[in-house]
Amino acid sequence: MPNKPITTGPDRRGYYGPYGGMYVPETLMAPLLELTDQYGQARRDPAFRRALNGYLRDFVGRPTPLYFAERMTRELGCAGVYLKREDLCHTGAHKINNSLGQALLAQRMGKHRVIAETGAGQHGVATATVAAMFGMECVIYMGAVDMERQALNVFRMRSLGAQVVPVTAGQQTLKEAISEAMRDWVTNVRTTHYILGSALGAHPYPRIVRDFQSVIGREARRQIKRQAGRLPTALVACVGGGSNSIGLFYPFIRDAQVQMIGVEAGGRGIRKGQHAARFAGGKVGILQGTKTFLLQDRHGQIELTHSVSAGLDYAAIGPEHSWLRDLGRVEYAHVTDREAVEAFDALGRWEGILPALETAHAFAWCVQQADRWQRDDVLVLNCSGRGDKDVQQVAAWKQEHTR
Amino acid sequence: MWSEKEKMTRIEKNFTALQAAGQKGFIAYITAGDPNLDATVEHIYALERAGVDIVELGIPFSDPLADGPVNQESAMRALDAGTNLKGVFEMVRQVRRVSDIPLMCYCYMNLLYAPGFERTVQQAAKAGIDGLLILDLPTEEAGDYARTLQDAGLNLITLITPTTPEARMRRIVQHASGFVYAVSRTGVTGIQKSLASDAGELVQRARRVTTLPLALGFGIADPAQAAAAAQNADAVVVGSAIVKQWHEAGASATRQKRVERWIRSMVQAVKEVPVQ
CATH class of the missing domain: 3.40.50.1100 (Rossmann fold)
Structure with a gap:
């Protein structure tokens, strides 16, 4: 963890370190x-x-609750897993x-x-x-x-x-x-x-x-201090382009003791065209207006991506994420389609919440990393969306993979 | 002056010659590698026979966000045929053995950035390319990249559009060389029924900020439109219409020839426009 204060962006030219800009x-x-x-x-x-x-407040229904997920806490063996319930926003995400x-x-x-x-x-x-x-x-x-x-x-x-x-x-x-x-x-x-x-x-x-989504992190920071009496050990969110994650992370960015983990789509595994984990298989390039990590071939053509979740199925990651990764401020990981679908089921059964498949990636990583958590750790997960939209997709995936 | 002239690109020499002859210029766009690079070589020769002054080679990109359907599909065909920059440079070297026609590339930034910008630009210059139009490199980002082009002896062709305010035009033309490309309307590349009514005004505004030649393009599709565009501008650019015609002509030599004649009719319409 760097000790120097994090300089977040953007600068006057729209850059976060070497990333971003106006292309x-x-x-x-x-x-x-x-x-x-x-x-x-x-x-x-x-x-x-x-x-x-x-x-x-009146149309979206904010603030959204920070929910203490009791059964998930027990499963992970830590002091508390809290879900920031963005799935309860009007329209479901x-x-x-x-x-x-x-x-x-x-x-x-x-x-x-x-x-x-x-x-x-x-x-x-x-x-x-x-x-x-x-x-x-x-x-x-x-x-x-x-x-x-x-x-x-x-x-x-x-x-x-x-x-x-x-x-x-x-x-x-x-x-x-x-x-x-x-x-x-x-x-x-x-x-x-x-x-x-x-x-x-x-x-x-x-x-x-980022600014409009930062309401997530501002509320969560206030809520966790009130409900757990402390800042969390770690924040976890899925990362497609990176809006729900940056919204949760940004207000905690100067809280050096708070770990942050962004979870990308590992798809069918880190092989060309089979995933959307930009930090696992990408390099810096320029696409759709910004300089950032991209999945591309050696000629600079953009590679195909795959994820069971449509919201994470994208070849580039937001430029501020590339910068936060360089700084070592945020850790990026990825989970597979299968792990995400399993987490979709697990959260439904443990907590009575069907998450979006995007969101399920963040849950899957927490479960996968169960050994990492100590008894007094407090986690905040961004429950960025609800899963109603995905039930047919999950059913089809299961059918395809149990044959 | 003598040494300056030596350093002129083929594009600059061409505009100097046009000015001396009292003629307007004709720039033709084709996608490199559609349907394959061998065909592109033949198309370049055909364009030269038809009297085209400058050939603009589109470098196919997987995500061409400034292009309309005709050029998108053309880029897909070129990519499916395995076209990449290395192949394009090889093709240009082949053309250069027999032709001195000015050649510029229309490309997206990532194709230059990914293999290393400086190295790629030097390879382009060495192959015999005269200038680059980088679609998604606005003046704010151009600084160092513009210098790299200058050092390599390539023109950086910049765009001005109907949404570009005059103060901004002044900054843009500082990086420009060869000519300035005025986009006649807001929107993507593609064929239009008529020339945008404010195209003339855009050229007038540009005249106030630069002495570089001005080419007008985006949407021009027939001799009448080309002639209309040439009224105010120093050159006209025709792109999607040529791409479409040549694609539809397929492998038939007769139909390919017919497209060449049609291009010649557009060139002639432009050449008949008197220079004021």
Whole structure:
């Protein structure tokens, strides 16, 4: 653990150490600079913060509970496992914290059309929800493969009045959905705000998303001190692009004694095209606006990824995570599809909570590392989303793997 | 002056010659490796026969976020054929044995960054490429990379768009050389029914900040549009339309020839536009 104080980013150019930046076509530079400027003003505007906090309380249902998971605590043999219940947010995941903030920003900028990409569908549902609430036009881009494996969320988005556009390019998952959303934004930039859902993309997005998601960590820090009387030994969260994890971690970043673990998707194992663990198989590159760790071949072409969970199935990781890893501040691990599915079941049986498959990766790692925990350790896990959307996917996975 | 001229790229020499002849330029985009690199060599020769001034070679990337469907599919075909930068440079060396046509690459940053930026840029220059247009390298990030290109004797072709404010244009053209590429509308590459109405205004704005030649592109698909674009600009760029026609022509020599004639008609439409 480094003793020097952590300098988090971003700097004025949107960098976290050597990662981040603004690698986008020129057409997007003016709108990104405008967004940087407008967000800077909004952030300091008490009226904006009041409006955001009001909606977070009354519409999203914040603060979410920090739940003492008694049976899981016993299973792991430590002093306490606490679940930050983001699955209890309106729409069923943490994604709405950011969608809401960015929709308010869009209104402030006079943009009445919002677009978003979605992988697991939770960000799409959250964005469709706030767009409906504010009366904004909403278009969601989603890979055709993801639309199939997250059909429930497609139905929800359409019921909320959003247009869901299938993306059939390439691998037909999250990465292609982001490219297609960026193409829409490039074309309709004067009327449209792009609500990016993860701590990814060009500056200022990684920062905006982190800030709006940091409500998770701020609440958790207050709650654990009250409920456990101390700071936790470790924070654990899954990492796709990295929004729920950075949201939990960031407010603890200067608490040097608190360990942080981000869990990536190990898929079918760390072999080319079989996983989405960027720190296990990737190297630094530039994709979709940002410089960060990427799964790519030696020519710089982006590699295929695989994860049972659509929300973690992405070739790049948010730039701030790359920096936190270099600093040694956050530890990154990965678990397989099988371990995630087993954790999905275990949490249901132990705690009566069916987590999202993304979230199940974080649980799986805690269970796998049971030997690591001492009797007086206190863990906080981000229960980032609920698993209703995944029941068909889990059933299909089990059928395929028990034959 | 003499030594300066020696160092000029083929792109710069071409614009100097066009200016002396009182002519507008024609830049043609094709994806390198669609359907394979042997075909690309033939296409470059065909473009030269058709009177094209500069060939812009798209380097296929797995995630081309600035491209519309035509060029996306073209890139996929090129990747499926196994195209990579090493192969493109080899192909360019082959072309250079017989042709001096100015060649520039249209590419995404990761393809240069992953194998090592400096080394790759030097290889490009050595192969006989004259300039690079790096789609996702805005002026904010260009600094050191722009110097690397300059040291290698390559032009850095920069983009200005309808959303670029004038103060920003001034900063962008500081890194630019060869020519400045004005994107005629917001959006991705692709074929449009008509030229954006504010394209002329964009060129006018750019004239106020640079003396470099200005090329206008994105969406031009027929001789009439090409001629209209050439009214204000020093050169026009035609991309997706050529990619589409050549793909649809397939392996038929007759149909390939027909595409070449159609390209020639666009070039001629541009050449007939008088220089004010």
